[in-house]
Amino acid sequence: MKTLGLSAYYHDSAAALVIDGEVIAAAQEERFTRRKHDAAFPMRAVQYCLEQAGLQMDDIDHVAFYDKPLLKFERLLETYLAFAPRGYKSFAQALPIWLNDKLFLSNLLKGELAQFGDRALGDDRLLFTEHHLSHAASAFFASPFDEAAVLTIDGVGEWATTTLAHGKGSDLKILREIHFPHSLGLLYAAFTYYLGFKINSGEYKIMGLAPYGEPKYAQLIREHLIEVKPDGSFRLDLSYFDYCTGLTMTNERFDRLFGAPRRTPESALTQREMDIAASLQQVTEEVMLKLTRSIAKSTGLRNLCLAGGVALNCVSNGKILRDGSFEHLWVQPAAGDAGGALGAALAVQHMYKGVPRAALGERTDLMQGALLGPSYPQAECEARLHAAGANFVVLDDEALLDRVASAMADGKAIGWFQGRMEFGPRALGARSIIGDARSPSMQSVLNLKIKYRESFRPFAPSVLKERASEWFDLEADSPYMLLVADVTERRRHELSEAQRQLGGLEKLKLCRSEIPAVTHVDYSARVQTVDARTSPRYHALISRFEALTGCPVIVNTSFNIRGEPLVCTPEEAFRCFMGTELDLLVVENCVLMREDQSPALRIHYADELEAD
Incomplete structure (x- = not known):
């Protein structure tokens, strides 16, 4: 069928x-x-x-x-x-x-x-x-489960904003629902709007900003905005919001509660915004944990599946897994x-x-590693790149892995275009920008010179599945970059008392671990474990990098620039290459060096990018 x-x-x-x-x-x-x-x-x-x-x-x-x-x-x-x-x-x-x-x-x-x-x-x-x-x-x-509890949380569907379902075999039944206008997703979206980011796009910025702040407003949120029951069910005080009937998410009463009007988009971020982000994230995690603990208790099930936009909150996902209410967690x-x-x-x-x-x-x-999108055969890639005016060499597999691993070890930033494009928001080694996770400067270089985005935003590590537990406090697989885990103690660097007292974006300057490019300011990382069966070439590349450097971890971020979707075609990869400071582009077995490209094809669009 x-x-x-x-x-x-x-x-x-x-x-x-x-x-x-x-x-x-x-x-x-x-x-x-x-x-x-x-x-x-x-x-x-x-x-x-x-x-x-x-x-x-x-x-x-x-x-x-x-x-x-x-x-x-x-x-x-x-x-x-x-x-x-x-x-x-x-x-x-x-x-x-x-x-x-x-x-x-x-x-x-x-x-x-x-x-x-x-x-x-x-x-x-x-x-x-x-x-x-x-x-x-x-x-x-x-999912891999024959039976599981299924929790879905987002802004709103028809009426439901949160549902609990029971799946068994080919059967799936919705057991409980929370209905609009009470919505954890819309609460998160309201703060996204209030902090000056785009709704349905900038929510992950709140998650990335939260570790720079302290949850000073968490009790204010609990007392005024959301009532959470012991089982995790919740109600919002709608007098602070305008999304039911208005054209904005929050209103003047919300502004008064937090002591200031909405932040102007693209304006400078202050410690206040960071503290609000930390507070919202803490409350979100509390709701998620209460829900999942209650579900585990009421159903007796040991497997949990998650979906809906809130399931992309990988910090919460990591805490749900570590909480132990469920033995296994799978997120779409x-x-x-x-x-x-x-x-x-x-x-x-x-x-x-x-x-x-x-x-x-x-x-x-x-899900086939979420690699469900288009791919382009080698001959077609060569023809498309030639038509775009690109200069490149074609290497066999072994030479290609050696060239790219060496370039990463030398501090180069690389566009990596291989196989079928990813389905979903995460780049997983098919349409990725990659680099050396050991580099203290890689995080700022990628943010400011290649992605053209805010400096505070962290990058994810891709780590060989079989080495993950040696570098991160993670015992489960995380193939889809949807779990956050801490860098292990033995990989961390001790900070001085003065360094620990730094606040806000000053924390960015510190080298916290052996892999600083992927270590967030709270020692966390959004981990992708790479399996040789699902992503053989990507796994081989990281293995080659490990053989060269002793480190089985590289930086992985999506192959795009601010305001644009992930690249899909070889031409789009080349255009992104020519509009950024990427050092090397790899399209299947084609290798493009920046110095070999015509200056006439250079693109200058950094100042024209849309907010994301």
Whole structure:
């Protein structure tokens, strides 16, 4: 059975193809259109999925959409009625969009998909799953577990903002829900807005900023903004927020509570913003731990799956794992709305049509390392690079690994483009920028001269799976960079008393460990464990680097610049190379040196970048 899953019209549109329980292909539309978080119908992602499987649209048995628009419209109407007459301006803006497009989404989808084939897309072929069920299905059915508790947390779906489900075999049942407007995801988004970052994009900046601050406002948040019960269920005091009916996330009462208006985007960050970020992160972790402890106690289950945008909070994930309420934790790598496309397809296959789950064999899960996007054969890469005006040499595998490992050891920053593109927000060694984790300057070089982003943002380590516990306090695998763990004590550097007293961004200057480029100011790291079976060339490269330096850890960050999606094609990799200070670009077996490129192809767009 062939099922095409879709998510669209909010943010991070995507398409995913599942055949007989196997995940064949998945990609976000942004990677093709180059519009970050593109919400449009995923035309090119659909085309890619069909081409990857050698199928036509007429071959598809079912198309599954990741939420139910009528339930969302019900929530919109009931919310505005509940708050009337407040919010009329917001209601007047939203209603025409719904009446023209979203309310009749079935017809809109049928029209978009009609261009891919002649076979009529009747109501028996076009199916809709509830938003949080899509999230839950993306986590459980792709996981290694035959039975597990499934927790999904995001901003809001139709009504649900948090759900608990029980998955067993090919069955998945929602057991409990927390409904809008009470939402941990929207609380986090409100602070993202208040601190001057982009909603649905800048939340991870809060997580990265938090270790620079102290949780001085945590009690204020607990007393005024969120009431948390012992079982982790919660309610928000809506008098501080404007997202139900307004055009902003917070209001003047929120400003008064924190003693100042919203930070102007792109303005200088102060210790106050860092302390607020630390406070929000602490409260978020408390809620997550109470929820997971309660779920473990009430279900008696030992496996936990996570999905929804809040599941991308890898600091919380790491604490859930270390807490020990569950023995095993698995997080969907495309935990946000993009992953809903995959979940919708899996839900239709297993729950609606009764397709058995695919056997794992020697695989750790069904996600193929999240390497589900397009790839480009060597000959095509060469042709595309030649057409773009690039100068390069082609090396065999051994020479390539030697060249790149040596370049990293020499302090070079490298664009690494290999195999199938990642699905989800993390670069995992296919579309990555890599460097030497031992370099004290690599973190600032990558942030300021290559990524063109804020200096405080940390970078992740890629470590050989078999060496991970020697460098990080991590006993589990973390293939998708969704767990934070501390650098082990024996790899840390002792700080003087004066150094420990430094505050704010002054902490950035300190060399805390043997791998300072990936050690955050609180000694933590967002770890990716690299498995030779899933990522053989990436594993071989890190192994070669270890043979050269004795260190099995390298820096890994996404191959893009601020405000742009991850690169998808060889041309995009070359363009990013020519617009940054990267020293070396590797596209499959093609190696490009900066000094060999024509100065006429240099791109100067650092000052024109959008905020991310």
